[in-house]
Amino acid sequence: MNFKLRPLVGFVLAAHHGSFSLAASELAMTQPAFSQMIRELESVLGVQLFERTTRRVDLSEAGRELLSMVERPLDDLEDAWRYVRDIAGGKRGRIVFTTLPSVAFGIATNTLALFKAKHPEITARLIEEPDLTLVDRVLSREVDFGVGILPTQHPELAFRELFRDDLTVVVPMHHPLAKAKSVTWKELSKQSLVLLPRQSNTRHLAERGFAAAGIAVEPTYEVANMVTALSMVRAGLGITFMPRMVLRELNMSKLHAATLQSPRPERIIGVITRVDRTLSPASQAFVDMLFEEVRNTSRQEKAGARKRAA
The missing domain is CATH 3.40.190.290 (D-Maltodextrin-Binding Protein; domain 2)
Structure with a gap:
């Protein structure tokens, strides 16, 4: 089987439009190049897919059968492509992270609410854990990252300071x-x-x-x-x-x-990750938002302290 995606997409477009020129325009191709692509597809299949006239093209019996079989898979493939593109762009995906209960109380929960409002298509799961269990979950890859304390340095873990408390x-x-x-x-x-x-x-x-x-x-x-x-x-x-x-x-x-x-x-609270694991776009977007929430909270606390002092 020597099927290529573009000729099949072109075949479906020509079938829908009843026109090679309209299908060629949608694929940003010249009509002669499009016609050649369809002829090559027919050659691979060993069957004529269209009955051509001077004004339009109609599907042959073989063309109608092929259309019924490839239209849905091509739609599914396009949906899959869009979904993966959304994941790569941080618009979709799933994040799982663990955090100390005292961090979950405020910073993590507030960030999660902001994140879900901005990225409703991304699912997120938060797990509260004490220090050692938190680190173990990151090491075993059960979670994408942890937000807590790294009691001792570990060769497989990276630690990025978030704040001190x-x-x-x-x-x-x-x-x-x-x-x-x-x-x-x-x-x-x-x-x-x-x-x-x-x-x-x-x-x-x-x-x-x-x-x-x-x-x-x-x-x-x-x-x-x-x-x-x-x-x-x-x-x-x-x-x-x-x-x-x-x-x-x-x-x-x-x-x-x-x-x-x-x-x-x-205590020094930070984001804990595996050194051999790159955060997904969704996870990285959450971590970036987490640091921004910490900065905003710090500014608010300093402003409040200045106001009380005055």
Whole structure:
């Protein structure tokens, strides 16, 4: 079989128009070149496809049979071509990424909403994971990329810094520590602690701060999520820790977030990818939008700080 796509497309156009000249014009060909292309197709098939007159061309019986068989596949092929072109252009596709819960709370969710509004034809799946599981998913190619912390350098992974975030302590609004501009780790060690699970990055930061201050502590309460932790603090059952970036996304009613004195644990959030895997156009478009959202949020926070200072 020596079929070529262009002669078949030309055959279908000539059949629809009943004219070689109109079909040739649609393919941006001269009529003699188009007629030669159809003759070559007939030669390959060994059959006449058109009955030619001086005014128009009509399909032969063999031509009618061929048209019924190739028209739908050619339409499907054109649809496939357009779909792949849309994927290459970032208009269609599918992205799967994983992120820390504290990042999903605000930055990732806000970016995802903006992305879906701009690219409704692209499907996106977000998976919340703690640090190590997040990294494992990127390594095993289960996701296109991760948004979180890379605890240690890995030869198969690339890390692009997105932003830096520090830890705050959250206390009830009328707690004595709420009046302080900053709080020491020694003061916190005397409080009932409401901490997240051990696999939580926020828990790691808090424990790192106490350890750096030479203080050994155990939580009074260990809860599964930030909402529960804040609810218990609001009820006066203790204090908790939250990354600064999530505070604007949480219900801080009757609560106060205080700055920690040195050591102030800091985490570096970034986009984690495999070094041997290029992001798809859709994934790259999302990552670009993620960085833009971080820049916009930073500008808004600085403007708000200047306004409060004034």
